[in-house]
Amino acid sequence: GENVEQHPSTLSVQEGDSAVIKCTYSDSASNYFPWYKQELGKGPQLIIDIRSNVGEKKDQRIAVTLNKTAKHFSLHITETQPEDSAVYFCAANYNAGNMLTFGGGTRLMVKP
């Protein structure tokens, strides 16, 4: 099966700084890598995703990069704001199918 490792488990940054969260995966057949944001008391919400035929994708202040050879992908948040504070989960589909395996999560705290 798929194994997804996520680092760091907690991350504290100053408002306006950048934040980077990294994930590695084990299944070379994985071809879809989403990132979810979970705010307190809510379910995870998809914020950005990337397919394996693309190396980078950007949406305003967030971007995701993928290194398929090394089997790792990263979430980049620039100009962080207090409302970015949440738990972020990476995920990868296994066997190129419709099921996701999630990383352990990163608690991001943005200090004003």
Place this chain on the structure above:
Amino acid sequence: SAVISQKPSRDICQRGTSLTIQCQVDSQVTMMFWYRQQPGQSLTLIATANQGSEATYESGFVIDKFPISRPNLTFSTLTVSNMSPEDSSIYLCSVSTGSVEKLFFGSGTQLSVL
């Protein structure tokens, strides 16, 4: 996107009792899933709820402990049976319209077992 209504949002239960969690979607969806999120942990898939047939359980989860129903394409229930404090978690309903790129989560049920 799909709008998912999950009930109850939270509950406190006594050891040995059972709780049924409901998941209602505002449109027909192909796939419905149930996840568990233990305190401070990641999301673990419990099972895939299949319409009109028995659910497909992941390793470590069994039907006797987590019976699931899915009578139609918009509704599913998860029951946590004979609860113990170790069952204290957030239980999340998730739906997909058939593509892994269209996976949505409900707001979860926060369960505490005393």
